[in-house]
Amino acid sequence: MATSTLGRRSAGTGAAPARRPPRGLPGWVAPVASIGVPVAVLVAFVLLPLVFVGVYSFYSLNEMSGLMQTDFWVGNYREVLSSDIYRRVLWRTFQIAGAATLLALVVAYPMAYALGALVDPRRQGVLVLLVIVPFWTSYIVRTFSWIGILQRDGFLQDALGWVPGLPTDLLYSRAAVLIGFVHVFLPLMILPIYASVRNLDRRLLEAAHDLGSPPWRTFLRVTLPLTLPGVVAGLVLFFIPCFGSFVTPQLLGGTGDLMMGNVIATQFGEAFNWPLGAALSIVMTLIVVVGLAIFFRFADVDQVYG
Amino acid sequence: MVDHDVALREVTKRFGDLAAVDGVSLDIERGQFLTLLGPSGCGKTTTLRMIGGFEFPDTGEIYLRGEPMGRRPPYRRDTSMVFQNYALFPHMDIAANIGYGLRERKVAKAEIARRVEGMLALVELPGLGGRRPKQLSGGQQQRVALARSLVIEPTVLLLDEPLGALDLKLRRQMQLELKRIQREVGITFIYVTHDQEEALTMSDRIAVMNRGRVEQYGSAEAIFERPATRFVADFMGASNILDAEVVDADAGSARIRVAGAALTVSEAGLRPGDRVALMVRPEKLRLTAATGPDGTMADGATGWDATVAARVYKGATMAYQLGLPGGHALVADVANAPGGARFEPDQPVRVALRPNDAVVIRG
Numbered sequence: 259m260a261t262s263t264l265g266r267r268s269a270g271t272g273a274a275p276a277r278r279p280p281r282g283l284p285g286w287v288a289p290v291a292s293i294g295v296p297v298a299v300l301v302a303f304v305l306l307p308l309v310f311v312g313v314y315s316f317y318s319l320n321e322m323s324g325l326m327q328t329d330f331w332v333g334n335y336r337e338v339l340s341s342d343i344y345r346r347v348l349w350r351t352f353q354i355a356g357a358a359t360l361l362a363l364v365v366a367y368p369m370a371y372a373l374g375a376l377v378d379p380r381r382q383g384v385l386v387l388l389v390i391v392p393f394w395t396s397y398i399v400r401t402f403s404w405i406g407i408l409q410r411d412g413f414l415q416d417a418l419g420w421v422p423g424l425p426t427d428l429l430y431s432r433a434a435v436l437i438g439f440v441h442v443f444l445p446l447m448i449l450p451i452y453a454s455v456r457n458l459d460r461r462l463l464e465a466a467h468d469l470g471s472p473p474w475r476t477f478l479r480v481t482l483p484l485t486l487p488g489v490v491a492g493l494v495l496f497f498i499p500c501f502g503s504f505v506t507p508q509l510l511g512g513t514g515d516l517m518m519g520n521v522i523a524t525q526f527g528e529a530f531n532w533p534l535g536a537a538l539s540i541v542m543t544l545i546v547v548v549g550l551a552i553f554f555r556f557a558d559v560d561q562v563y564g
Numbered sequence: 565m566v567d568h569d570v571a572l573r574e575v576t577k578r579f580g581d582l583a584a585v586d587g588v589s590l591d592i593e594r595g596q597f598l599t600l601l602g603p604s605g606c607g608k609t610t611t612l613r614m615i616g617g618f619e620f621p622d623t624g625e626i627y628l629r630g631e632p633m634g635r636r637p638p639y640r641r642d643t644s645m646v647f648q649n650y651a652l653f654p655h656m657d658i659a660a661n662i663g664y665g666l667r668e669r670k671v672a673k674a675e676i677a678r679r680v681e682g683m684l685a686l687v688e689l690p691g692l693g694g695r696r697p698k699q700l701s702g703g704q705q706q707r708v709a710l711a712r713s714l715v716i717e718p719t720v721l722l723l724d725e726p727l728g729a730l731d732l733k734l735r736r737q738m739q740l741e742l743k744r745i746q747r748e749v750g751i752t753f754i755y756v757t758h759d760q761e762e763a764l765t766m767s768d769r770i771a772v773m774n775r776g777r778v779e780q781y782g783s784a785e786a787i788f789e790r791p792a793t794r795f796v797a798d799f800m801g802a803s804n805i806l807d808a809e810v811v812d813a814d815a816g817s818a819r820i821r822v823a824g825a826a827l828t829v830s831e832a833g834l835r836p837g838d839r840v841a842l843m844v845r846p847e848k849l850r851l852t853a854a855t856g857p858d859g860t861m862a863d864g865a866t867g868w869d870a871t872v873a874a875r876v877y878k879g880a881t882m883a884y885q886l887g888l889p890g891g892h893a894l895v896a897d898v899a900n901a902p903g904g905a906r907f908e909p910d911q912p913v914r915v916a917l918r919p920n921d922a923v924v925i926r927g
Contacts, residue, residue, distance in 0.1 A: 464618060464638070467637065468616060468644055469665035470665050470669060480653060483655045
């Protein structure tokens with residue numbers, strides 16, 4: 259933002275006195291507006307809330323009154339890290355979010371590939387729009403709609419109940435949670451893969467054919483490696499909201515499918531133990547940040563482009 | 565029978581209403597350097613892509629070493645293509661790019677490494693196997709693309725304007741290099757270009773294409789010296805093409821009327837009344853100061869009375885633009901010999917031409 263503004267100004271004035279800003283605006287306005295506003299937004303809506311949560315996580319609860327005390331106490335973290343329950347829920351959260359992410363990859367890759375490589379480029383815009391449109395409907399509404407589909411005597415059972423052996427009563431199961439996640443966050447997986455498929459140079463595929471690769475070998479040796487950056491971006495973008503989600507397991511999952519997000523929501527909303535909920539949130543955030551750092555260190559995306 | 569690596573029989577390819585390639589037949593001998601030459605849209609690239617299996621003919625057949633290809637895909641054909649923009653795999657280093665086809669053919673690792681080294685030496689890029697394509701210059705990438713195709717020892721190497729993206733100096737150098745490599749490996753090359761000079765420099769045979777058809781197929785010399793059609797003459801850079809009519813003909817020569825004068829040409833098989841075109845190379849015209857009214861000269865040359873319209877000094881030669889009766893124009897290149905005659909603008913001159921130096925174009 260800043261550089262483009264400056265670049266345009268110097269290009270516009272050419273050799274004329276370059277110091278004088280155009281249209282009488284003081285020189286500090288552009289940099290402050292273009293850098294300052296985003297920084298202010300990030301501070302107000304990301305950094306400050308995070309700091310508040312961090313501060314809460316070191317408060318304690320008064321045993322008698324149940325009210326929060328503003329002291330400095332690491333007992334919340336001790337409880338989070340030593341408790342077997344939280345470790346089990348964390349592991350389950352990983353499993354569910356990971357399974358949903360892999361499932362989404364399997365669903366999204368063929369869609370993204372078809373969209374980016376097989377569809378006439380002039381018609382891709384409309385189809386991409388169709389991928390995005392569900393995002394305009396509330397996440398909660400879309401999740402609720404699955405209850406009607408998956409419940410006993412629901413739409414799925416009406417439609418496919420006659421198929422022997424096909425489970426149609428899926429509500430309040432792990433499968434329902436996975437279905438919900440895949441449906442709700444699928445665009446996050448499709449869009450980055452679509453972008454990398456679209457950027458794929460078709461002549462490289464012809465070159466692979468020419469050198470003796472049948473289609474499936476071409477896919478493994480050329481298409482897949484060259485769209486890997488999109489896949490990696492999709493995996494990350496999809497995994498993170500699943501990892502922190504609590505609505506989907508709450509609405510669609512059974513008691514055995516509760517995730518970390520549910521535990522945190524319970525601490526804040528029902529147990530009124532904000533310090534413990536805050537400590538759990540901080541641990542989750544750290545896991546995601548550290549996990550991402552390690553992930554990007556090993557999955558060196560730039561390698562692909564040399 | 566001649567050993568044909570590639571044969572095309574009445575090959576036609578349509579894109580919608582347009583016949584990109586229209587009934588092309590060609591026989592290409594083993595080990596030859598053939599150039600498909602023509603303006604953009606003439607069907608040369610489509611022809612090349614059909615030989616490689618990237619497109620299939622609507623009608624007609626393509627044979628590789630006598631075997632009909634039908635709708636066989638590229639990965640099951642013994643051809644290899646050097647693409648215009650190289651199409652090197654960006655996620656692999658140079659050695660992996662060159663070894664790609666060998667790996668697909670399940671060649672042992674050590675053998676691949678050995679042959680990749682050999683190829684790097686052939687294209688004069690030793691020691692660059694570990695680089696990425698983006699770290700190489702355009703000319704170097706071009707050599708890698710060539711090596712990647714040659715290493716699999718195809719029956720035919722297809723080259724789609726491979727030098728198009730290089731600057732002129734590098735182009736000239738690569739033309740000679742390509743020719744050297746072709747002689748060294750002895751593989752049939754089919755080369756597509758729109759540059760007639762490039763075609764003349766490198767080719768054993770040239771097929772000049774226009775509107776999906778082969779206008780003329782022959783040696784570089786034949787195409788340049790005796791173009792079969794007006795299009796070929798024009799495309800090969802001829803500057804003097806005049807409409808002509810046969811007045812009188814006998815067994816070995818004919819009298820033709822062209823731009824107001826009667827000329828004798830050595831051309832058999834013409835009949836009085838035939839409408840033809842006459843092509844004259846600028847360097848074959850001789851100029852003298854205008855003399856008597858008689859058109860015949862000592863050595864049997866005939867010619868026109870003309871006026872010098874302009875002259876351009878070109879170093880070794882002087883190019884004269886001449887105005888002929890009836891609004892026709894000619895260009896003559898006269899060697900700048902010491903003590904040779906010079907002509908001034910507006911000066912009347914006599915333009916002479918030996919019967920053997922005029923090329924009659926019937927098409």
